Amino acid sequence: MTTPFGPSYVRAIAPYIAGKPIPEVARQFGLDEARIVKLASNENPLGMPESARRALAAAAAELGRYPDSNAFELKAALSRRYDVPSEWITLGNGSNDILELAAHAFVERGQAIVYSQYSFAVYALATQGLGARHVVTPAVKHGHDLGAMLAAIDADTRLVFVANPNNPTGTFIDGATLEAFIAKVPAHVVVVLDEAYTEYLAAGKRYDSIAWVRRYPNLLVSRTFSKAYGLAGLRVGFAIAQPALTDLLNRLRQPFNVNTLAQAAAVAALGDAAFLERSALLNAEGYRTLTAAFERLGLEYVPSDGNFVLVRVARDANDDAAGERVNLALLKQGVIVRPVGNYGLPQWLRVTMGLADENAAFVAALERAIGAQ
Ligand code: PMP
Numbered sequence: 001m002t003t004p005f006g007p008s009y010v011r012a013i014a015p016y017i018a019g020k021p022i023p024e025v026a027r028q029f030g031l032d033e034a035r036i037v038k039l040a041s042n043e044n045p046l047g048m049p050e051s052a053r054r055a056l057a058a059a060a061a062e063l064g065r066y067p068d069s070n071a072f073e074l075k076a077a078l079s080r081r082y083d084v085p086s087e088w089i090t091l092g093n094g095s096n097d098i099l100e101l102a103a104h105a106f107v108e109r110g111q112a113i114v115y116s117q118y119s120f121a122v123y124a125l126a127t128q129g130l131g132a133r134h135v136v137t138p139a140v141k142h143g144h145d146l147g148a149m150l151a152a153i154d155a156d157t158r159l160v161f162v163a164n165p166n167n168p169t170g171t172f173i174d175g176a177t178l179e180a181f182i183a184k185v186p187a188h189v190v191v192v193l194d195e196a197y198t199e200y201l202a203a204g205k206r207y208d209s210i211a212w213v214r215r216y217p218n219l220l221v222s223r224t225f226s227k228a229y230g231l232a233g234l235r236v237g238f239a240i241a242q243p244a245l246t247d248l249l250n251r252l253r254q255p256f257n258v259n260t261l262a263q264a265a266a267v268a269a270l271g272d273a274a275f276l277e278r279s280a281l282l283n284a285e286g287y288r289t290l291t292a293a294f295e296r297l298g299l300e301y302v303p304s305d306g307n308f309v310l311v312r313v314a315r316d317a318n319d320d321a322a323g324e325r326v327n328l329a330l331l332k333q334g335v336i337v338r339p340v341g342n343y344g345l346p347q348w349l350r351v352t353m354g355l356a357d358e359n360a361a362f363v364a365a366l367e368r369a370i371g372a373q
Contacts, residue, residue, distance in 0.1 A: 009109075009131035016121060020336050031334045037361045039352040040336040042167065042197075042308050044230035046282065046355075049275040052231060052265035059264035067260040074263045077270050078238060082210045088240055090249040091258045095196055095224035095237025098249070099161070100126050102220060102239070105248040106190045107132050107158040114152050115161040116144040118169050118343055120194065123161040132158075142302045142310070143171030146181040153189055160185060163194040165201070168340050168350045170304025175207025182216055190245065193221045196237075197306040199228035199276055200283050205305065210240055217242045225262075227307060228279045229269040234262040283307045286353030293363040297370060307353050310340070313370065314347035322347045329369035335362050 004011060019040030026033040075086040092098035103126035107113055113132050115123040117139040127134050133156065137148040144162060153160065162181075165172045173181075178193075185191050193209055209221045220241035226232035236258050239249060258266075269275065290309055294301045300312040314322035323346045327339040330349075338350040351362060 007131060009128055013125060013128050014342070016125060017342050019338055020331075022336070025331055025334070025336055029332055029334070036334045036336065037354060037358045038336045039308075039354045039358060039362055040338045040350075041232070042227060042306065042352045043232050044228060044279055044307070045286075045353070045358060046230060046275070046279055048230045048233075048265070049269050049272045051268040051272040051275065052229075055264040055268035056261050059261050062260055065260075067256050067258065067263060069255045071258055071263050074236075074258075074267050074270075077267050078240075081270060082240060084210060084213070084240055087243050088213070088246055090239040090241070090246050090253065091263075092237040092239065092253070093257045093262075094226060094235040095194065095222045095239075096122055097235075097253070097257060098220075098222045098237050098239045099123070099192065099194065100129070101249045101252050102190065102192045102222075103127065103130055103132070103159060105245075105252050110156075111158045112154065112156040113159045113161065114149055114157055116149065116166070118142055118166070118345065119144065119161065120163050120167045120196075121343065123163075139169075141171070142169040144173060146173065146177065150181065150184055153186060157186075157189050159190045159192060161192050161194060163196070165197045165305040167196065167306060167308070168338070168343055168345070169302050169310050170306040170308060171302065172201075172205065172305035174205065175209075178207070178209075179212055182212060182219055185218065187218055189218060191216070191219050193219060195221060196224045197227055198223065200280055200307050201305055202284070213240050213242065217244055220245050225266045225269060228276055228283075229266070229272075230275070230279065231262070231265055231269055234259075234265055236262040236266045282355070283353050285356070286359050289356070289359045290351060290353060290363070293366070297367065299370075308350050309353070310345070310348050310350050312348050313366075315370075320346040323349055326366070326369045330362075330365050333365040333368065335365040337362070 022036045071091050075089050079086045099122050109131035112135050113127040114135045135152045137152050222239050224237040302310040313326040323339045
């Protein structure tokens with residue numbers, strides 16, 4: 001027998017499961033692509049903003065050249081928006097890139113990373129990819145147990161991931177509770193606060209994590225243009241942290257990790273407050289529609305502050321096949337959502353809020369799928 005390639009911790013990685021693309025579902029189930037509804041990847045149902053589309057067309061003329069490695073324009077725009085120096089900003093090929101960079105920059109093999117059960121899958125992947133130790137604290141009501149996370153930190157811990165709101169559960173930690181937690185995290189541990197869905201928060205729930213970055217040298221805030229800004233396909237995210245952290249991320253990142261089109265579109269989208277507001281309003285309306293339907297159908301759901309909602313499709317406490325079964329019944333009707341068995345939630349499905357007609361199509365398909373159980 002030959003020795004397998006690669007370290008054992010890399011061979012042990014469970015690959016990320018992405019939402020199924022529309023063409024794949026069309027091929028697999030013999031459906032018309034145009035009639036398929038995809039509510040599986042927490043994308044903005046409005047698509048890309050018109051402002052970004054125009055910026056893309058203009059930037060296309062520059063594609064023979066490398067991107068600006070330091071992304072001067074985008075960093076300057078972010079610097080103005082958040083009132084931090086450009087030197088505090090790191091750009092990523094999506095915020096996924098930021099999460100990976102942070103793990104690589106601050107943790108070495110054998111050291112520990114703390115994150116919560118049911119938190120975003122990339123935390124486990126980044127930990128595993130380093131050969132670091134996973135310290136996973138049990139969730140409470142599907143959300144982070146910050147007390148347990150604090151208690152789990154020891155001398156080997158170098159990083160803590162917190163998602164607020166969290167994916168796939170949509171759970172939210174209020175600002176005061178979160179800041180009290182950050183204040184108690186020992187100085188040798190970096191807190192990566194992943195705010196991929198922060199633009200969807202209702203006005204009363206917003207908090208100023210950038211002000212915390214000024215106070216806590218071990219805090220890194222991660223944001224993305226993939227969700228409310230509608231640019232998921234372009235791959236652009238960013239981190240804000242003090243220079244001691246930012247400097248390390250910048251050394252590790254690929255010199256051209258954010259491409260020319262992504263930089264141009266992100267600048268345009270960042271300035272498009274009207275699009276952001278429309279997106280958040282549409283999302284709130286979609287949440288009301290979906291949760292009202294779940295209540296009518298007697299289905300449990302986890303209250304969500306993101307652009308998606310987790311719904312329990314099992315009627316019977318032991319029915320761990322429910323998620324996959326209902327998912328298949330939905331796929332056959334041309335509706336793509338996300339089964340979350342890989343998160344240890346086999347009785348649940350995660351549904352992204354869509355346009356009004358997409359939400360209606362999902363509810364009708366769900367009713368048929370559940371009725372047929
Ligand atoms: N963080 C969370 C909590 C997410 O749900 C996602 C997307 N699924 C990401 C980060 C990464 O998104 P992106 O790389 O597109 O910025």
